[in-house]
Every structure is written in C-alpha cells, then in structure tokens.
Amino acid sequence: MYYFLTILIDTGAGFFSMFPFLILLEILARKEIPYIPLKHLIGDGIFCFFLSAILALTGVPSFYEMRLPSGWNVAPFQSILADPIQSLGKILLFLPMGFLLPLLFRKYQKPSRCLLYGLSFSLTVEIWQLFSFRSMSVDDLLLNMLGMAAGFGLFSLWRLLWPPTAEVMSLSDQTLSSLPAMLELESGFLTAAACAGALFMTSAVRGWIWRIFL
Numbered sequence: 388m389y390y391f392l393t394i395l396i397d398t399g400a401g402f403f404s405m406f407p408f409l410i411l412l413e414i415l416a417r418k419e420i421p422y423i424p425l426k427h428l429i430g431d432g433i434f435c436f437f438l439s440a441i442l443a444l445t446g447v448p449s450f451y452e453m454r455l456p457s458g459w460n461v462a463p464f465q466s467i468l469a470d471p472i473q474s475l476g477k478i479l480l481f482l483p484m485g486f487l488l489p490l491l492f493r494k495y496q497k498p499s500r501c502l503l504y505g506l507s508f509s510l511t512v513e514i515w516q517l518f519s520f521r522s523m524s525v526d527d528l529l530l531n532m533l534g535m536a537a538g539f540g541l542f543s544l545w546r547l548l549w550p551p552t553a554e555v556m557s558l559s560d561q562t563l564s565s566l567p568a569m570l571e572l573e574s575g576f577l578t579a580a581a582c583a584g585a586l587f588m589t590s591a592v593r594g595w596i597w598r599i600f601l
Contacts, residue, residue, distance in 0.1 A: 404584030485538020
C-alpha cells in the first residue's frame, strides 16, 4: 500500500510541477493559437500525466539531487532475463505513450516517427539517470521501445476496427491548416514542460504533498 501511495504522490508531484511551465507556454502561444478544441486539450492533459508518471517511476533526479554519473550497462538482455517481472513493467511503462502519441498528434501515426519519439525520450531518461544512484541500461531502451511498439500496435488495431474514433482527439487537417506551424511542435513543448518540472520543481512539490499526508 505504501509503495502505491509513493507512486501516486510522485506522479502527482510531477504532474503539478508541469503547471507553471504549461501556463508559460499558454501565455506565449495564446496570441498565435487562439483556439484548440477541448477534447484535444483533455488528451494533452492525459498525455502530460503519463509523461509525469514515466519520469516519476524511473526516478530521474532533480537539478538539486544530481551527482557524478554512476555508470552504464551496455550488455543487452542481462537484466531482462534476470528479472522478467520488472522487464514487463518497463514495457508497460511506455505502452500508453505509444498509444497516445498517434491518437493526439497525426504526424505520429507514422510508426517511424512514433518510435523515434519513444527512443529519444527513453534515451533522455537513461542519460538523466546517470546523474543519480541509477545507471544507464541498454535493456531499458529495448524494453521501452517494445512498449512503444505495443502501444502503437494497439492504436493501429483500434483505427482498423473503429476508424472514426481513432481521430476524435487529434486536430483535424482543416484545424491544423488554420493554425500556426508552431503547433507541429506541440508534443515537444509538452515533453519539455514535463522535463522542466521534474528537473526544477518536482522534488519540492513532493515534499509539500508528503507534509500534507503526514
């Protein structure tokens, strides 16, 4: 029970830590992007929550907790075979991301783009972990990419079975054509906000939440 409470608090702290950066993005973008459908904004919120969950569960350090790199494991399949349950967890961790990206952003409906995003984000997390008590692992990259591929596969199956619903939370081509080109970078802005929150604010917000519970 305590473990799940810790996960919930860490994820919530990461999610709320994004808000100042999301508000800043909103202020900067409002003049250029006057209107975005509510259903897409709700999807953005879900996407941000899962970004926060990944950063919380992988234990990336804040700016104030960083220390010298601890090391890396470049030999593949060692930890996968040693702990299959943990390996399954690392696959499931990135599965929602592989599903949400093409659901929210049409440019990621190409598998190569979706997997490239997953690789970039997973690699960022692994390098980030070097500056904590954790180490970088090739196995983690492989498992995270497998999770992304599984999530994209689920989206593709959903789009095949129920085509209209697969586009319900993404911006239509007509909407995209009427909005500035900077909206193409929306997923990057949201990812940057999640990383900035984890780097500078999550540690403090986590402490405040724990004080409320204790």
